[in-house]
Amino acid sequence: MSAFLDSDLPPDAVPRARAGDVAAQEAIYRAFQKPVRTLARRLVPRASQAEDLAHDVFVEVLQSLSQYDGRGSFAGWIRTITVRKCLMHLRSPWHRGLRWVEGLMPPDADAAGGGPADASRSGRSLDLERALAQLGDTARAVVWLHDVEGYTHAEIGALLGGTASLSKSQLVRAHARLRELLEPDGVKTPCMPVSTNC
Amino acid sequence: MHARLDELLSLRDGAPVDARVRAHVDECAQCATELAHTGSLQQSLRALAPVPDAATDGWAEVQSRLAAARAKASLPARVAPYAAAASVVALALFAALRWTDVPAPAEPRSAPLIVLDTESLDELRSRSQELEALLAALPERPAVARAGTSVPIESLEAQVQWLDHQLTLAGATGQATGTEQLWRDRVEAMNSLVQLRYVEAQQVNL
Ligand SMILES: [Zn+2]
Numbered sequence: 067m068s069a070f071l072d073s074d075l076p077p078d079a080v081p082r083a084r085a086g087d088v089a090a091q092e093a094i095y096r097a098f099q100k101p102v103r104t105l106a107r108r109l110v111p112r113a114s115q116a117e118d119l120a121h122d123v124f125v126e127v128l129q130s131l132s133q134y135d136g137r138g139s140f141a142g143w144i145r146t147i148t149v150r151k152c153l154m155h156l157r158s159p160w161h162r163g164l165r166w167v168e169g170l171m172p173p174d175a176d177a178a179g180g181g182p183a184d185a186s187r188s189g190r191s192l193d194l195e196r197a198l199a200q201l202g203d204t205a206r207a208v209v210w211l212h213d214v215e216g217y218t219h220a221e222i223g224a225l226l227g228g229t230a231s232l233s234k235s236q237l238v239r240a241h242a243r244l245r246e247l248l249e250p251d252g253v254k255t256p257c258m259p260v261s262t263n264c
Numbered sequence: 265m266h267a268r269l270d271e272l273l274s275l276r277d278g279a280p281v282d283a284r285v286r287a288h289v290d291e292c293a294q295c296a297t298e299l300a301h302t303g304s305l306q307q308s309l310r311a312l313a314p315v316p317d318a319a320t321d322g323w324a325e326v327q328s329r330l331a332a333a334r335a336k337a338s339l340p341a342r343v344a345p346y347a348a349a350a351s352v353v354a355l356a357l358f359a360a361l362r363w364t365d366v367p368a369p370a371e372p373r374s375a376p377l378i379v380l381d382t383e384s385l386d387e388l389r390s391r392s393q394e395l396e397a398l399l400a401a402l403p404e405r406p407a408v409a410r411a412g413t414s415v416p417i418e419s420l421e422a423q424v425q426w427l428d429h430q431l432t433l434a435g436a437t438g439q440a441t442g443t444e445q446l447w448r449d450r451v452e453a454m455n456s457l458v459q460l461r462y463v464e465a466q467q468v469n470l
Binding site: 101 | 312
């Protein structure tokens with residue numbers, strides 16, 4: 067489930083931060099740095115870029131506090147800014163050029179799952195992180211936003227500048243590719259009909 | 265006929281699905297297994313641990329960027345033309361490199377571009393480093409280069425060398441005046457250099 071739901075923040079932190087209280091601003095950073103960094107990392111697998119984007123997210127959050135009207139959850143507002151920033155990055159000519167160059171080069175240790183081993187991540191998790199990193203940018207964003215963050219296809223379609231159908235087709239693509247990557251030798255079980263219509 | 269993956273995903277999500285598909289999945293062990301797989305993959309994604317703590321505390325970096333943004337907001341208008349010109353080029357490139365995962369056809373494509381809408385010295389240095397990294401990641405130059413790209417590439421390389429020399433001098437004498445402009449010129453020269461090398465690499469790969 068989305069890590070944003072677990073973040074806790076003192077109730078008066080937002081108005082205090084809005085009034086310029088640096089301690090309250092830091093409290094917002096501390097409460098949300100992990101979910102923001104995690105979401106950025108899931109959408110943008112290159113760690114250095116994801117960390118850079120996470121910093122930018124907090125700059126925007128703290129600069130735009132006056133625009134948060136309190137109607138939705140504060141965590142949801144920060145999550146929206148994170149998603150928007152990451153998608154903008156993925157659409158940028160800079161990122162697309164880098165992806166092209168990476169296609170010519172051997173795998174990079176900075177990409178997800180390629181860095182030093184982290185004891186908290188099991189083999190299965192690392193495999194899944196690596197597989198996610200190998201998806202196309204759109205498919206990866208869609209499967210994460212839909213299956214983990216709980217966005218609807220209509221919401222994702224709008225974020226991508228398309229329709230719900232775009233999101234649905236990319237979700238299918240993501241699931242099919244993840245299965246291929248995670249079970250390269252996987253043979254489908256033979257059809258074992260319970261009734262005769264299979 | 266077995267259910268398609270999109271139908272299984274709709275079933276998993278409780279979205280509307282044709283009644284015949286639903287009835288089939290209820291009775292077909294293979295489809296039921298595939299349906300369980302889609303749910304299990306979703307659970308695995310949700311169970312992925314958050315990223316580990318960063319090596320350095322990011323709060324100091326956020327504060328530094330906030331301060332840079334405040335300083336930028338108070339900069340005079342003289343830098344605006346750089347940002348505007350760069351934005352036009354970036355928009356043109358964005359139109360060329362459409363939002364799609366499908367590889368673009370094998371035609372000359374635009375090179376990556378770093379937009380000069382950041383003005384602080386630190387950001388210019390950081391942009392310069394990113395361009396260095398991108399340049400280093402490009403394949404070796406071909407033994408026989410095309411004159412159309414070779415001459416300007418060598419001229420830009422010389423310009424970058426000269427700017428590095430000037431920056432070294434400015435650093436040695438502790439001279440701050442003009443340093444930002446030198447860095448800006450260096451980012452622009454590196455930007456052009458990366459684009460030309462990018463085009464050259466694509467010509468080789470065609
Ligand atoms: Zn079936």
